[in-house]
Amino acid sequence: MADADIAVVRIVPETSFKNKAYEALREAILKMDIYATPEPVMLDERALSERLGVSRTPIREAIAMLEQDGFVKTVPRRGIMVVRRTKSEIVDMIRAWAALESMAARLITTTARKKDISALRDFFADFGKDRLPEHHVEEYSRANIAFHQALIALSESPVLVDMTNDILLHVRGYRQLTIGRVERIAASLPEHMAIIDALEQRDTELAERLARDHTLGLASFVEAHGKELF
DSSP states (O other), X not given: OOOOOOOOOOOOHHHHHHHHHHHHHHHHHHTOOTTSSSSOOEEOHHHHHHHHTSOHHHHXXXXXXXXXXXXXXXXXXXXXXXXXXXXXXXHHHHHHHHHHHHHHHHHHHHHSOHHHHHGGXXXXXXXXXXXXXXXXXXXXXXXXXHXXXXXXXXXXXXXXXXXXXXXXXXXXXXXHHHTTSHHHHHHHHHHHHHHHHHHHTTOHHHHHHHHHHHHHHHHHHHHHHGGGOO
């Protein structure tokens, strides 16, 4: 039998390195707290090449892909800067997150297992009247972010997960900036508990509304106080 004449293109090693570099850099950027300081967050091409163990060519290609996706921007004579959004852009992103998270809450009430919903309480098990969030802001901030990510994941909707990943970097940063403010942190824990209660009760409309209103509260706060956060 004759071998089949399959039209294939030879794999170029640099191509896979480019994609791997892109994924590694994108993941690293998504984990950054780029709003922790007013100073711009800069990336160094040479340092990235050394840390990833690849030549600078796939790094440059990965940076170009990240720039196309809106994660970074090449600034002449300065280097590669991680993109931060304006206050109005952040408010718009938080509103979008509110819509996506409210849909996640709706899906959770119809598909999630009871034990998985109840597990959401674990994020706040260390907080209460005897251990107030405002006395442990950094720890509570981490729990807060993890809770909102878990809500999206519990929807079991790959589309929602992908869509929120694109705005997670910015929404997370502003959640961390605002959670320490008295106006926000006092209401945060009770609002989270109310959302979980509604999810456990399979009250779809209430869970959807509480999840949406909770995040819209953040949007309103950023809109009113965004310039004061730094």
